[in-house]
Amino acid sequence: MTTTRYRWTVLGAGPAGIATVGRLIDSGVPAGEIAWVDPEFAVGDFGTKWSVVSSNTRTSSFLRFLESTVAFDFVQAPNFDIRGIDPHETCRLGAVAEPLRWITGRLTARVAAHKTRATLLELSGRCWTVHTEQSVLTSDNVVLAIGSDPRALTHPGLHEIPLDVVVDPQKLATENLEGATVAVFGSSHSTMIALPNLVAQPVAKIVNFYQHPLRYAVEFEDWTLFDDTGLKGRAAQWARENLDGRLPDRLRRRHVDDPRFDELLGQCDRVVYTVGFEPRRVHAPQWGPLRHNPANGIIAPGLFGIGIAFPGQRVDPTGYAEHRVGLEKFMQQLDQCLPIWLRYGV
Ligand SMILES: Cc1cc2nc3c(=O)[nH]c(=O)nc-3n(C[C@H](O)[C@H](O)[C@H](O)COP(=O)(O)OP(=O)(O)OC[C@H]3O[C@@H](n4cnc5c(N)ncnc54)[C@H](O)[C@@H]3O)c2cc1C
Known part of the structure; x- marks a missing residue:
């Protein structure tokens, strides 16, 4: 085992980790003093699990992300498909993952990339020790950009179809769903991708169990109602036409408090959970569960969080927080957050 000391260590190479490494370099941190740890360096779940998913974000927003950071060097990038997409339209997430893979290659050539998984974090002597499956790193500061796993409920006796399978028609086709009765929990963006994919399969019946009425994002001049929790793009269009319109033949919708819940669930043999995400964790016995402050991303001295596992929060003009x-x-x-993190070391 070798031990190397860095100024910054970024765990995770999904979009949030890519953004962090790029912005640290733009802020003047020498690339050689940054360690970047990820088991794959393949743009995280964004690049490996959600590539076929239609975005809920306009292409212009992705282009702003790609062009925002000098260290990304996106002006030098090949002519990726994303440049040919109408910026006002949504796109397949794969069209964004492609340039992000290119940026990952540029950044890993500059920083110290460690293709492994962090297993344990410890703070002592005003320094973080990051244990990985292959080596031990020490670092003045650590940023967790480790992403989240889809949340699952526990309904025994049902075969679960994972979220990354149900959102991908090709993977779903290998599930042999002839005559199946599928329970789908949730009413999120992912639900509105899962349901049409299942309707296109030879299932006998789909029962969508939901807790809340559907919620749609509505754009105003300089803000968006339900910007982060509302349905957008193709998912919103499908929900309006089918769930708020005319339900497809083999699809039923039931509130989870429906008196026939147990009976209806008892008829199902498969289950899909589209009920949100659970932040991944790195073991840090000193600190217990690692919680961040959404206003500034601080978890502990010299330890910070970003991305889907450690999101920011905003209150919209109506007073609603998401x-x-x-x-x-x-x-x-x-x-x-970064200007604060640069001064908030151990
Ligand atoms: C179906 C779906 C559709 C979405 N659509 C959009 C959209 O249209 N627009 C949009 O902007 N966002 C969208 N998102 C949200 C968001 O952009 C993605 O969830 C994105 O993947 C989150 O990026 P991340 O970097 O936080 O996490 P991830 O992409 O999950 O990356 C985390 C990385 O950390 C690594 N890691 C985990 N643990 C460790 C460890 N211990 N040590 C080292 N590395 C570790 C993982 O292997 C992974 O590579 C969507 C999400 C979903 C699920």
Whole structure:
């Protein structure tokens, strides 16, 4: 085992980790003093699990993310498909993952990239020790950009179809759903991708169990109602036409408090959970569960969080507060937090 000391260590190479490494370099931190740890360096879940998903964000917002950071060097990038997409339209997330893979390659050539997983964090002697599966790093500061896992409920006896399978028609086609009865929990953006994909399969019936009425994002001049929790893009269009319109033949919707809940769930043999995300954790026995302050991303002295696992929060002009998840929002959170992090070391 080798031990190396860095000024900054970034855990995770999804969009949030990419943004953090880029912005640290733009802030004047020498690239050689940054360690970057990820088991794959393949743009995180964004690049590996959600590539076929239609975005809830306009292409212009992704372009702003790609062009926002000098260290990304995006002006030198090849002519990726994203440049040919109407900026006012949504796009497949794969069209964004492609340039992000290119940027990852540029950044890993400059910083100290460690292709492994962090397993344990400790603070002592005003220095963080990051244990990984391959080595031990020490660092003045650590940024967690480790992403989240889809949350699951526990309904015994049902075969679960994972979220990354149900959102991908090709993967879903391998599930052999002939005659199946599928329970789908949730009413999120992911739900509105899962339901049409399931309707296109030879299932006998789909029962969508929901807790809340549907919520749609509405754009105003300089803000968006339900910007982070409302349905947008194709998902919103499908929900309006089908769930608020005419339900497809084999689809039923039931509130989770419906008196026939147990009976209806008893008829199902598969289950899909589209009920949100659970932040991933790195073991840090000194600190217990690592919680961040959404206003500034601080978790502990010299330990900070960003991305879907540690999102910022914004109160809209009506007084409604939401966690902010999405590439451009991660960048805005960094703009707000990084000047603080650079002074908030151990
Ligand atoms: C279906 C769906 C659609 C979405 N659509 C959009 C959209 O249209 N627009 C938008 O802006 N956002 C969208 N998002 C939200 C968000 O952009 C993604 O969830 C994005 O993947 C979050 O980026 P991240 O970097 O925080 O996490 P991730 O992409 O999950 O990356 C985390 C990385 O950290 C690594 N990691 C985890 N643990 C460790 C460890 N211990 N040590 C080292 N590395 C570790 C992981 O392997 C991974 O590579 C969508 C999300 C979903 C689920």
